[in-house]
Amino acid sequence: MVVYRFLATPRWLGYAALTVAAATVMVLLGLWQLDRYHQRAEINARIEAGTSAAPVPLTGVVGAPSGAAGTVGPPPAEHTEWTRVTVTGRYDSAHEILVRGRTVEGAVGFEVLTPLVLSDGTAVLVDRGWVRPAAAGALTAPEVPAAPSGNVTVAGRLRPAESRGGPPQEVNGRTEVRRITPSAIAPALPYALFDAYVSSDEPAPGFTTVPAQKQNALQNAGYVLQWWLFAAMTLYGFGYLARREVRGPRPANLLDDEADEEEEAAHGASR
Template identity: 75%
Template sequence: MLVYRFLASPRWLGYAALTVAAATVMVLLGLWQLDRYHQRASINARITAGTSATPVPLTDAVPRPAGTPGTTGPAPHADTEWLRVRVTGQFDPSREILVRGRTVEGRVGFEVLTPLVLSDGTAVLVDRGWVPPAESGALAMPSVPPAPPGEQTILGRLRPSESRGGPPKEVNGRLEIRRITPSALAPSMPYPVYNAYISTDQPAPGLTAVAPEKQNALQNAGYVLQWWLLAILTLFGFAYLARKEARGPEPEDLLDDLADSPA
């Protein structure tokens, strides 16, 4: 083992530290991708289970908002995303909002967001479905089927608040937003609002259901293998160079040195 004494030299210790640091970073990146894989696989499992699961009451999945109008309650747990829920109330079409720039089956249009007011005075935002843009152009208002009157029981998938949302803006007589963020919309509403929304699976005629979109978990699994293989190759490369150094120059290298030396 004396031939490996060179590993204790400052130069090789530096090589070793750099190799271990690089391999450690790659292993950690692989663990991060593994966590992402489990998160996405869990979402996909909930989406699949929701197709046949019995809907649960909304209040079992999302904390009820306090009684202050214009505010939202606590956000639901991340594990409730895509859970199938049911809730009963009456639509408030006067507060209906169009969500622009939403794509369904390769077409960009609008999702129709209407508050459903519950018997206790709170409200939950219901995504009633998607409509295509008007034939006269994307800047024109689409034709939106009216929300049904009277008491309605809504079945749908629970969706968490989207990030970076802002208050609604009036465009051609209708309210519009880009992101569905209940906390940003609640101040413009006269009732407490749940901090989540429901994407209905029973759209009215003229509206298209917004189907759940499964995550590409296999891509993350591929990244896990990629990072961990790179970590192994990095360590193997260091071991290979150390072994080559310990063996000394190859015979052909000595012959080349002799040939290159001056006579």
């Protein structure tokens, strides 16, 4: 239409390009949040499925290590996280590790990692549960129930290695880490490790179960709607400004007439 010819001017072409670019970025951000929603919803579905699923052998879910002592095996596939697994071996209490700074039920304490040595000489880290810090403070070792002796069968959830973990450190006579990263822990142990760990489903007395942390997928769904609504509002705003440009400025006499009408209405209401 002739009245919209102004849209081909450099100024309005610039406005249009900026509007399209902004709306495109918002749509892409919405798609990214949609992908995050699906990822988190899938994790929640795996957590729910694991509550009733029968455990499967650990080696059927993640590859066993085949290297020398101090090395780790292949990492588990992403879709195997939270799978219930079972593994048999003997606990190596001499190399037990405390994971500091862990919060359960609003309290900060320790998770207890004890290597479980399998019959082939490899091992997997078992998170036996959470314990409170000692009453005397963080400088004192917490009370940790002893691991059972002999061969035991452990059932729990498969957890992938945590990122940015460091090697174990000696702190006041105990071995500690901040994050559970088998590749960083393995060099301190006399056997090869699975590159994952098992979070026990049935902690022994004295331990608190480390709960499965569900993801807030609905938050991402809200962000999807938010970004796409912003994109729609951006495009609508451009169209609104273009329409105002077509209509042009309102005549001064029309503005005066409307002001008179408003004044008369006000006088009439006061009588």
